[in-house]
Amino acid sequence: MGQSNGREAGREPGRERHRGAVTLRRQAITDSTADQRLLDSRGRGDWKTKDAWRALRILSEFVEGFDTLADLPPAVSVFGSARSRPESPECRMAEALGAALARAGYAVITGGGPGVMEAANRGASEAGGLSVGLGIELPFEQGLNDWVDLAIDFRYFFARKTMFVKYAQAFVVLPGGFGTMDELFEALTLVQTGKVTRFPVVLMGVDYWRGLLDWLRDTMAADGKIGPVDLELICVTDDIDSAVRHIVEAEATLSAEQEAVREEAVAVTAADQRAAAEAGDESRER
Numbered sequence: 001m002g003q004s005n006g007r008e009a010g011r012e013p014g015r016e017r018h019r020g021a022v023t024l025r026r027q028a029i030t031d032s033t034a035d036q037r038l039l040d041s042r043g044r045g046d047w048k049t050k051d052a053w054r055a056l057r058i059l060s061e062f063v064e065g066f067d068t069l070a071d072l073p074p075a076v077s078v079f080g081s082a083r084s085r086p087e088s089p090e091c092r093m094a095e096a097l098g099a100a101l102a103r104a105g106y107a108v109i110t111g112g113g114p115g116v117m118e119a120a121n122r123g124a125s126e127a128g129g130l131s132v133g134l135g136i137e138l139p140f141e142q143g144l145n146d147w148v149d150l151a152i153d154f155r156y157f158f159a160r161k162t163m164f165v166k167y168a169q170a171f172v173v174l175p176g177g178f179g180t181m182d183e184l185f186e187a188l189t190l191v192q193t194g195k196v197t198r199f200p201v202v203l204m205g206v207d208y209w210r211g212l213l214d215w216l217r218d219t220m221a222a223d224g225k226i227g228p229v230d231l232e233l234i235c236v237t238d239d240i241d242s243a244v245r246h247i248v249e250a251e252a253t254l255s256a257e258q259e260a261v262r263e264e265a266v267a268v269t270a271a272d273q274r275a276a277a278e279a280g281d282e283s284r285e286r
Contacts (some may be wrong), residue, residue: 033137033155061159065134068152069167073130075107076247077164079183080116080174090175090205093240094119097172097204100240102129104248109134109168110148111160116174118145125149134160165190170200170247175208191233192226200250202235202243209236 078098084091098108098120108124110117112133125131125147133148137155144151154160164171164183171187173180184203190196203209213236220226235246 033139036139058156058159061154061156062162065152065154065159065163066166068150069132069163072132072167073107074105074251075109075130075132075168076101076170076172077109077168077183078117078120078172078174079111079176079180080120081176081180082111082113082115082117083177084115084119084175086119090116090208091119093204093238094174095123096240097174097243098123098125098129098131099127100244101172101247102127104244106169106247107132109164111136111179112144112148112151114145116176118147121145121147134163136160161186165196165199169251170202172202172204172243172247175205188230188233192230198250198253200235200247201233202237202246204237204243206236206238 078094078101080090080094094116100123101108102124107130108120109132110120112121112135117133121131121133122145131147131149133144133151135144135151135153136157137153144153152163154163161183165187171183173184184201187196187199187201191199191201203213213231213234216226217231221228221231235243237243237246
């Protein structure tokens, strides 16, 4: 009998998909993702038996993410295309950005994939910083890049997106596609509605973003769909140092505001205590 070379039909090495803590290869890879099975309205007949268990699985993803990232140092989430080539301008920019953020004391969080994400992870790792990758189950192969130091694989986009915001002090968004746009506008919505405060959103790649910014100003804002102040939520630059400085200054401003609030609270408490003591003295004198 001839010895199998491991490359018979359907068993080619390299095919791999991550589904939370589970790794699937070759024939074990299914045609659908957990997100698709959760959201697809055509399979509602089994909701009584399956959706309750999905709720526990969703809860487990939040628990895993919170537990793993709770001790993360100050961090910045970096977004951009998985399709960008290593030699592209945005990948070179992302690598330099990752290194600069690491030198400024920030961990770098990406989606853990190739392209811009890999470049940012590489820059942070090579500069001695902590490089984090939050992967997601997708219907096509992707996997975590080799420059991720700390990785979590998610089944559900909404659990993963919570981690991008909860454990970051800022977003930096480089040229990308639909996924990048999704993260960008979610961040802007959270800041606009006050769900997060003092959360810098930096766009890098001035030429790439120019058309979008023109539309936001000349169409969306001009038609009253957003206010002029909403456009000020976005910092646009091609300069690495300016991007990092914007993030550092926003964090310093927030810290100063929080300290002022604490000092005011202490002063109000002390005044209340003095007033109560004086009222007590007057009562005893009577």
